[in-house]
Amino acid sequence: MTAPLIIIGTGLAGYNLAREYRKLAPEAPLQLISADGGDFYSKPMLSTALASQKSAAQLVMKPVEKMAEELRAEIWTETPVLRLDPAQRRVHTARGELAYSQLVLALGADAFAPPLAGDAAGQVLQVNDLADYARFRAALAGREQVLLLGAGLIGCEFAQDLASNGIQVTVVDPAGWPLSRLLPEAAGRYLQGRLEALGVRFCFGQSAQAVEQAAGRYAVQLADGSALQADLVLSAIGLRPRTQLAAEAGLAVARGIVVDRQLRSSDAQIYALGDCAEVAGLVLPYVQPIMQSARVLAANLAGQAPLLSYPAMPVLVKTPACPTIVCPPLTAGGEWECQALEGGLRALYRDGAGRLLGFALLGSATTERAALSAQLPAWLG
Incomplete structure (x- = not known):
């Protein structure tokens, strides 16, 4: 056989x-x-x-x-x-x-496990599969305040999802703005403003050091010595x-x-x-x-022999409060050009010769996705 x-x-x-x-x-x-x-x-x-x-x-x-x-x-x-x-x-x-x-x-x-001290460090939740999500939903029942570690793509999506359902969300991240690895500062600040209008609170330039139990809630100690209180702590700091x-x-x-x-x-x-x-x-x-x-x-x-190629493939960030599409540049050596639009923001990443290598489109600018994608070089030709 x-x-x-x-x-x-x-x-x-x-x-x-x-x-x-x-x-x-x-x-x-x-x-x-x-x-x-x-x-x-x-x-x-x-x-x-x-x-x-x-x-x-x-x-x-x-x-x-x-x-x-x-x-x-x-x-x-x-x-x-x-x-x-x-x-x-x-x-x-x-x-x-x-x-x-x-x-x-x-x-x-695997989801990154944050290196946390404290007697409640083991109770910090992560959602990386269906079973994790079931535990998260069960733990969320009756909770009003969630502290979210990580303002990257998944962190921003969770922040939007929680805030849209009436949960008070505080996001802690050592970077200076949301999606800092994908967006230039101006674009990140634009996204931040739209999520803050939804009720999300951001705490940038900080990292969590310890999580302690505190009268049925959690006290999260930050690097500067301050502490934040929450009913639940969720980590979304990467994979x-x-x-x-x-x-x-x-x-x-x-x-x-x-x-x-x-x-x-x-x-x-x-x-x-x-x-x-x-x-x-x-x-x-x-x-x-x-x-x-x-x-x-x-x-x-199946016995054929094709080679993998990747065209430039924009990534949709699922934040309805601020629709966002990013096609990150895979090479350095260029600069971001940001332009505010009515109801949106366009950020273009160009090299020294003016060639388009990546983009970030927020709000009304997302309608330009197809036209700009057609100008990008393949990720893997």
């Missing part, structure tokens, strides 16, 4: 790869391994689900049984992978060993690609699992895609690169 293609991971990357592969190889043996329940849901919805009044169960788009039926695949759920054996082409799991013909790592990324399994198996790892433009790792029979993968030096934890990678990898697994 031919060993199956095995995909480790049933998130957006794993399931979309399986779907694309089934189009090209309808009868090939296929198995997926999931560390969780394996139900299919949209992870980007986790930071906006309060506004849609959806519970964790309601975010499930298809149960794992339906996914197994549609993919004609065997899916092992609640099955941690213990180690890989590339020499023998075997996966060792908590449920037993499996042989593979080809292996795909769609492991995703770290899951590389440990690959590194322990001897695969090349840098910021992510190093793969070539066919998504092949340093082992010829092992591939990686999604948040855990590093392609040509790029780690892009966004939906469009994942979908692009899934199509290319499926073709490679």
Whole structure:
């Protein structure tokens, strides 16, 4: 019996790869391994689900049984992978060993755990999957004040979602403005103003040092010695690609699992895609690169040999109080040009020759997305 293609991971990357592969190889043996329940849901919805009044169960788009039926695949759920054996082409799991013909790592990324002291540091919540979201919703019941660590993309989306539902939100970040890694200051300040109008409070230039219990609430100690009170503390300070399994198996790892433009790792029979993968030096934890990678990898697994390319792919920040679209420049050496518009702001990043390398569009400026995207060079040509 031919060993199956095995995909480790049933998130957006794993399931979309399986779907694309089934189009090209309808009868090939296929198995997926999931560390969780394996139900299919949209992870980007986790930071906006309060506004849609959806519970964790309601975010499930298809149960794992339906996914197994549609993919004609065997899916092992609640099955941690213990180690890989590339020499023998075997996966060792908590449920037993499996042989593979080809292996795909769609492991995703872990949320950064902030290094906090204090007797309540272990009660700081993070939302990185459906189970996390269920715990967050349960903990949020009856709470009025949330302290949010991180003013990046996910942090701003959570701040919008919470404030829109009547929760008092304070956001703490060591940077000087929201989305500081994606937006120039003028654009970040514009976004800040719109979120503040919604009721969000920002505390920039500060980092949390400790979290203590305080009369049924939490006291968060900041670097300057001050403290903030909250009913709940949520951390959204970023993601770290899951590389440990690959590194322990001897695969090349840098910021992510190093793969070539066919998504092949340093082992010829092992591939990686999604948040855990590093392609040509790029780690892009966004939906469009994942979908692009899934199509290319499926073709490679089916015996074709396409190379992955990335056009410039704008990122939508889900903050309805200030619609924001960012196409970050992937190279330095340019400068931002910001222009206030009626109801919005346009920020263009140009190099010394005047070539457009990136943009940020806020409010009314988001209508320029298509025209500006057409002027950008490919991220990976």
